Amino acid sequence: MSNSVMQNPRLVELLVQRAVDGLNSSERAELKQLLSEEKYVDAGRFEYTAAALLLASDVENHEHEEMPYSLRERLMAQADTVAASMPPSASRQSAAQPRVISIAGRSRSPTAAPAVSAPPAQKSSASRKSSSWGGRAGWFAAAASVLIALAGWWPRLQSGGAAVEAPVASTLEQERQQLLAQQGVMRRTWQTTQDPAASGVTGDVVWDQRTQNGYLRFRGLQANNANEMQYQLWIFDGTRDERYPVDGGVFDVPPGQGEVIIPITAKLQIRNPAMFAVTIEKPGGSVVSSRDRIVVLAPVAAG
Amino acid sequence: MTDSVLARVAQGDARAVHECIDQFGSLIWSIARRLTRTRADAEDAVQEIFTDVWRSAGRFDPNQGSEKVFVATIARRRLIDRMRRAAHQARTESTDDIDSLGWADPGNSAEVCAEASAAARAVMQLRPEQRQVLELGILQGLSHSEIADVLQMPLGTVKTMMRRGLIQVRELMGIQNAASDGVRS
Numbered sequence: 001m002s003n004s005v006m007q008n009p010r011l012v013e014l015l016v017q018r019a020v021d022g023l024n025s026s027e028r029a030e031l032k033q034l035l036s037e038e039k040y041v042d043a044g045r046f047e048y049t050a051a052a053l054l055l056a057s058d059v060e061n062h063e064h065e066e067m068p069y070s071l072r073e074r075l076m077a078q079a080d081t082v083a084a085s086m087p088p089s090a091s092r093q094s095a096a097q098p099r100v101i102s103i104a105g106r107s108r109s110p111t112a113a114p115a116v117s118a119p120p121a122q123k124s125s126a127s128r129k130s131s132s133w134g135g136r137a138g139w140f141a142a143a144a145s146v147l148i149a150l151a152g153w154w155p156r157l158q159s160g161g162a163a164v165e166a167p168v169a170s171t172l173e174q175e176r177q178q179l180l181a182q183q184g185v186m187r188r189t190w191q192t193t194q195d196p197a198a199s200g201v202t203g204d205v206v207w208d209q210r211t212q213n214g215y216l217r218f219r220g221l222q223a224n225n226a227n228e229m230q231y232q233l234w235i236f237d238g239t240r241d242e243r244y245p246v247d248g249g250v251f252d253v254p255p256g257q258g259e260v261i262i263p264i265t266a267k268l269q270i271r272n273p274a275m276f277a278v279t280i281e282k283p284g285g286s287v288v289s290s291r292d293r294i295v296v297l298a299p300v301a302a303g
Numbered sequence: 304m305t306d307s308v309l310a311r312v313a314q315g316d317a318r319a320v321h322e323c324i325d326q327f328g329s330l331i332w333s334i335a336r337r338l339t340r341t342r343a344d345a346e347d348a349v350q351e352i353f354t355d356v357w358r359s360a361g362r363f364d365p366n367q368g369s370e371k372v373f374v375a376t377i378a379r380r381r382l383i384d385r386m387r388r389a390a391h392q393a394r395t396e397s398t399d400d401i402d403s404l405g406w407a408d409p410g411n412s413a414e415v416c417a418e419a420s421a422a423a424r425a426v427m428q429l430r431p432e433q434r435q436v437l438e439l440g441i442l443q444g445l446s447h448s449e450i451a452d453v454l455q456m457p458l459g460t461v462k463t464m465m466r467r468g469l470i471q472v473r474e475l476m477g478i479q480n481a482a483s484d485g486v487r488s
Contacts, residue, residue: 006470012466013462013466016462016465016466016469017447018380019379019469020383020440020441020446020447020465021383021387021446021447021448022380022383022384022386022387024387044367044376045473046469046473047376047379047380048367048368048372048376049422049469049472049473049476050376050379050440050441050469051372051373051375051376051378051379052368052372052375052418052419052421052422052472052476053422053426053437053441053442053472054334054375054379054441054442055371055372055375055416055418055419055422056419056420056422056423056426057441057442066328066329066332067328067329067331067332067346067349068342068346071332071346071349071350072324072328074346074350075324075328075349075350075353076321076324078350078353078354079320079321079323079324079353079357082317082320082354082357083317083318083320083321084317086315086317086320212318266318267318267321268318268321268322268325269318269321269322269325271325
């Protein structure tokens with residue numbers, strides 16, 4: 001049987017006090033005692049009403065005042081700590097661990113959906129090299145000069161990011177195709193750089209802004225020795241400082257694979273994707289990429 | 304993908320922990336700026352509030368109200384605690400600023416959540432002196448005693464007006480027994 005707090009005047013008094021003034025320790029203890037005596041369905045009513053009234057003021061109209069950037073960065077670091085302390089759960093597995101990468105390099109079944117070909121208007125790989133890399137070089141160079149100083153601000157990544165084996169290739173391919181079939185899903189083909197690992201690489205990135213899911217697809221990407229180096233995806237978000245792309249996950253390419261499909265595991269919400277970039281990093285990936293070896297890029301605007 | 308961000312935090316989705324900052328950061332910052340004296344205080348408070356939000360996410364019940372009000376409830380409680388600890392006396396804003404604060408026009412609140420719109424309509428139906436008590440207590444963070452001083456009213460009268468005002472607003476909002484003690488201390 002549930003009661004209303006309105007039946008108990010002292011309880012009402014304490015709840016209003018809590019909603020407006022706050023409670024001292026003895027009042028808090030008294031409230032706790034009163035609330036434990038009966039099951040009340042509306043013990044939060046005054047605080048809730050006060051919060052609604054606060055929102056009814058012009059607080060919401062002032063939401064355009066962004067919090068300071070330094071505070072936001074501290075919160076992100078705080079969130080990293082909270083996220084890292086969460087107990088493992090199935091629901092968390094895919095979204096929570098940006099360094100958990102699946103490899104789909106096995107032979108695809110004959111029934112798997114065919115790879116999507118590049119649009120006819122796409123430039124050749126060779127011609128793309130200079131324009132894409134040249135256009136972005138200044139961006140990366142400028143960013144690199146300040147990254148070291150700002151390294152502490154970078155959202156801390158979880159340590160020990162071991163790559164894990166993926167489900168069978170056909171599953172990932174099917175998932176990718178299913179995502180592609182959704183309305184509003186973007187697909188951008190890779191533009192290669194002059195990095196040796198990029199030679200002959202083709203493929204694309206598929207990204208669904210609504211669900212924040214996506215897949216990378218590569219053909220011809222060099223296999224890596226995970227003890228020496230790993231690939232890492234970075235997602236540039238137009239609403240964030242371009243010096244701080246979002247970590248999209250670390251991944252490996254095993255030898256002898258024709259095609260690999262990698263699910264994207266963005267660490268943060270991507271509000272306005274501007275570019276996807278894959279770099280070569282030390283094993284385990286980097287908190288701050290030196291950007292010495294950028295393999296492929298996929299500017300969203302170029303799509 | 305229809306789960307609220309708080310539900311996903313409660314389920315252990317680490318990405319949702321970060322999304323909370325995107326989704327509620329500006330709101331919490333606005334509330335903190337209003338109910339603290341300095342930007343430094345506000346920044347400290349925002350960090351505490353987010354810790355509370357993440358910890359309390361499992362108590363959010365969409366049947367009881369919106370995420371926004373739930374988060375605002377947590378923010379207010381934390382800020383009130385901080386104000387009382389600091390023996391809050393002054394307000395961040397000047398007196399002129401305080402005088403200009405008020406309820407939003409409920410007819411011009413497309414961006415405001417449903418509960419806030421209902422609250423804005425409800426508060427306009429209160430007597431002016433009652434509305435003033437609520438404004439001082441809820442929008443400006445004054446304690447009952449401070450309101451009594453400002454309005455030159457007996458403390459008991461202020462408490463009565465506050466209690467009745469909140470009850471009336473709630474009734475006018477048309478909410479029955481919603482919002483149980485979801486953010487229990």
